[in-house]
Amino acid sequence: MTIPLLEKLLSYTVYTGKMDVPADHNEMYPLEILEEKNYLIPNGTTTMISCCPEGADVVWMHIKGRGDVPFASCVNCEIFEVDPKRLRLWNLRLETILERLAEKLELRGGVRSFFTDLLWRLGRRNGREYIYVRRYIPKERRVLRDELTRMPKAVLVTCNDIMLDEIRSDHDNASFALEHVASLDEQCEMVIDFEALRDIIGTDDIPVEKPKPKPTPKRSQIAVNIEKLIKELEQFLKDAREHAIATSERDDIELLPRPTREELAKRIGVSPTTVSRCFSDPNAKLLNILWEQANDLKSILR
Secondary structure (H helix, E strand, O other): OOOOHHHHHHHHHOOOOEEEOOOOHHHHOOHHHHHHOOOEEEEEEOOEEOOOOOOEEEEEEEEOOOEEEEEEEEOOOEEEEOOHHHHEEEEEOHHHHHHHHHHHOOOEOOOEEEEOOOEEEEEEEOOEEEEEEOOOOHHHHHHHHHHHHOOOOOEEEEOOHHHHHHHHOOOOOOEEEHHHHEEEOOOOOEEEOHHHHHHHHOOOOOOOOOOOOOOOOOHHHHHHHHHHHHHHHHHHHHHHHHHHHHHHOOOOOOOOOOOOHHHHHHHHOOOHHHHHHHHHOOOOHHHHHHHHHOOOHHHHHO
């Protein structure tokens, strides 16, 4: 069973708030969008990798022409190169998730942690306070129970049903689990099932869902990045032509290696995904022509 994205992220925030991203997670998480929307904050890299039941330590080695490259040494898998993406670590910002939730529910007062980072005030609506309970486990249960008992009219919010059942065994407050009423769409925007929420907490003061405006394409930024890539390739063609002419004098003409799209991304300060989008853009005809020419010796020498 596929676990929805919001539920995955919240499961990390219950304890450490840290998340590593092994290779197979790159398909699960839209990392670029999550970082752009401030759900994720980069937090270095791990020093171990799961390659088999034994696992392996990671060591960075400097290779001429490539820079620092990670390698792992494992009893079963021996020594092998590791994709740096598999080593990434992130901190998740629970506050960002809760701010999006409060915004959708039209709560007032601002989001803030008020009890040892375990209870969060989401805001108020029509005199009702909404409290997010990050964790409700046996060793903390007594102090949390005492604190929540002081707020009998508050609406209690949890990550999932397991935690919700524990809370409902101690409190009669209106309450709901986010896994049943909230989700993140493809652009990581918070979506609320208001009808389901009304059914769960039995109130008619929940805001009516508003039509979601169509996102405005970021044409201007795409155009700027395409222009930067064109300039990079034009400069490369110039350098490659000079290099080819110089080597032809030695009867050993060479084609200067075309930069990869990952290298182009580093040069203009964007992600490889952004570069791919630029090449796929309908207005990137010149960019693609230059890209093909950069790998053709005859075109370079014209």
